Amino acid sequence: SGELYCSLPNPRNVHFESINMKNILHWSAPEGTGDGVLYKVKYLVYGDSKWIRKPECRNINRTWCDLSSETSDYEEQYYASVKAFLNGRCSDWIETTRFNPLTDTKIDPPTVSVSSTEKSISVILTAPEKWKRSPEGEPVSLLQVYPGLQYNVSVLNKKTKKRWFFSVSNNTLVVPWLEPGTDYCVSAQIHITTPLLHSGFSKEYCIATLKDKTA
């Protein structure tokens, strides 16, 4: 088949990096090769009989390839593979481990919006969306992907430095019995029990409770 003589060192550390199911294949250049190395990529739905080439990642010199579209069905699992070329020589095909988008993706923190009254704070939490093919595409919240998704919410009284933690299943939280005219800072994290996944904490959103009108 006119296969080139494959004595080029192999690409290294071929792996998926996934955030909110935006699934990017990454690798490192073969050891000891400078510029000029080109790559091609193929992928396979686990259990299917054939590998599929990714035309947009053929003869590329970068060391990543976006396979989000090809791996968007999170009820399937995948392998991807990379081959390197340089000056008429090539490497072997080097594969990832089996990639399961459902369990192997990282989750971004939720977005947090806060409002306050004199003695309470209301927190509205929004889970990130799953990656989608185009901005016009139908948004799918990760809440639909992970029905067991919960939020861990931290509330800090900036004056006393006292901190509370809450675990909520729905997307709203009202924290009552607070001090009027006081600054509170809220941060939240997504927690999924099975499969076990959690996001980092969001940045802090601070708000002051209203001043006590009677005082």
Next chain:
Amino acid sequence: SVTEVRSGFTAIKANIQGRDPIRTLSILSYPHSLHKVQSSDRCCIAHHLFNFYVDKVFKHCKTEDSYINRKVSSIANSFLSMKRKLEHCHEKNKCICRQESTEKFNQILANYEGLNVTSAAIKSLGELDILLDWMEKSP
């Protein structure tokens, strides 16, 4: 519980899947994904699959690695207790087996018997997350 099985599997997933060189064949997903099973068939197929893993898979997954073996036996124990719970359902006839579910399970058995027993067992064990993902998905 499912969470125990999930965490046990996560600990050995890379090792077990690394022992399975066959990318183009799946025991549970060929020719159709478990996710294509109708919700009315879920209980029956889950019941069959628990028996399949306990009776056919775990016992053939001995490795040279004692850590892996310990994890496999703890997964097997969790499966046994879940199997008992499902049996309770099955006995109370809440777990009806229609022809479609029997055909799907027979296909799984055929996929399994198409390989030598050790390869089939290791591949099935490596596909445990396919089963768990399917079980945890809301019907």
